[in-house]
Amino acid sequence: MDLGLLERRSQHEWHVPQHDAMRVPAVIYASEALMRAMDHKVYEQAVNVATLPGIVRAAYVMPDAHWGYGFPIGGVAAFDPAEGGVISAGGVGYDISCGVRCMHTGLQRADIMKVQAKLAAELYRRIPAGVGSTGAMRLSDLEMDEMLMGGAKWAVDRGYGMPEDLERIEERGQMRDARPENVSAQAKKRQRDEMGTLGSGNHYLEVQNVTAVFDEEIARLYGVQRNDVVVTIHCGSRGLGHQIGTEFLKRMAMAARQHGITLPDRELACAPIVSDLGQDYLGAMRAAINCALANREILTHLVRGVFKQVLPMATLPLLYDVSHNTCKVEEHRANGGTRKLYVHRKGATRAFGPGHPDIPSPLRAAGQPVLIGGSMGTASYVLAGTEESESRSFSSACHGAGRAVSRHQAMKTWNGRQVVDELAARGILIKSPSMRGVAEEAPNAYKDVSAVIDAADAAGLARKVARLEPIICVKG
């Protein structure tokens, strides 16, 4: 990115002043090195988002940002319905409510290493992953609608997962105001046999080792200590969310003109929040959030089943579950008052600061856990929401490392078998149906996640709590 286009306000804060059709400035949080490596498309997309009707304060960009569809991935934008604000299918993305959940195991690395191969094999056997995989469940039309209303709570009521999981999930496991009737028959058909599946691409299940603790006090409240083993799942709303994203992107692109919205890029397709189309999308998107929450809950149940068999002393209580592709109605401070805003986070994680009422009570004093996925050979991180992130970014932080090399280049650069062998030599077991898929997800295809996390911490978006490194990785 050409840094001459930006005003540097502090070490990690860069502003694009309001110009031309921009209604607000754009603000990028990153170190100078990350800024220099960031694609210029991120700048263009942030500027375009800043032109949308009803946007409040600024179009924000997180340190892991890269070129997305209309909105940058790593983008945050809040809209006020009272000021003609919009909702955008592209601002949420195709994988609605894709997110990360992390479970304690009560075990340490040495416990896993004794059974590493067996545990990896059983997880790979029991967790449906990859193209064409299906779950054990087949939902009737009625059950589908109940799932889309109930989310993780629906899964728990059916015997998947534990009731105490729910308070550790955003929205307490059930997104309100979901409208299953707004979800097309095609989207439901796409999901019929995909409940409890991991997906593919950058989605994974990892057994991870806590290799560093940066904030002892918050780590204690989160129940995380150095050398602990945790299990992390990264996946989303599967075919249902993808189909909803596809359908509404088209509908919003086609209807923009009749809503009086000029789109600088078709991918910014959006509709006024108060329009029928905007409300249709909101109801469908919330149903997809419930689908993602139910899916991760079912996967958790499957993981617990494997641990019960291989390491029966482990109980796997949930640390937290947080999504990074959503639009949520939240109260924020803006223009001298508190307003209800529609906050889009596309590849960005909600990061409520200490004391926020939506944080589970045992964790509230520490701030909301912010779970950041890395690549299979590097590290993931646990962060905590800060008080400052409310004014910095509507309480939002980054979501991952962000790609440094395209899939196409990665496929040509790395050999999947070699990646698996190299990671095995470092004690990391990779299980995947596709060596090409592994090559496309090679650790070096991603930015240095530590640099992204340091920037998020230094910018005050979230506080670094612990680093997690993989021992076993199941890739779709």
Added chain:
Amino acid sequence: MGDCATGRWELYDHEADIGVRGFGASKSEAFEQAALALTGVVLDPALVESHERIAIQCEAPDDEFLLAEWLNAIIYEMSTRKMLFGNFRALIGDHRLTGEAWGEAVDPARHHPAVEVKGATFTTLRVGRCGDGWFAQTVVDV
């Protein structure tokens, strides 16, 4: 883009995802080749055997929306039927496409599919003339 009038396909770079591009002597052939590129995101299309034919029809107000519709219809059939396709026919006229996809059920042990495609986006979505032929392209989300 080289010779555009001969049917062929290629993948191109997008920072997080991947672009699919087809070339052909006609718009219809460029759409068929773009569909092969879509399969090429998942595996080498030559590895897919043509056991079953699926009819696909779509329409849209312009060529570019029609390409997105065509690719999304194929993605939908791949997802709901758990199939891969290695051969396509498309006939375009008056903003409508009548097509078919030939393929077989996914066999992970034989196909080793790399990634599932979530949807065809509008990013770099273009359909147009190119020399004596046509090209059709867009980025797909994986």
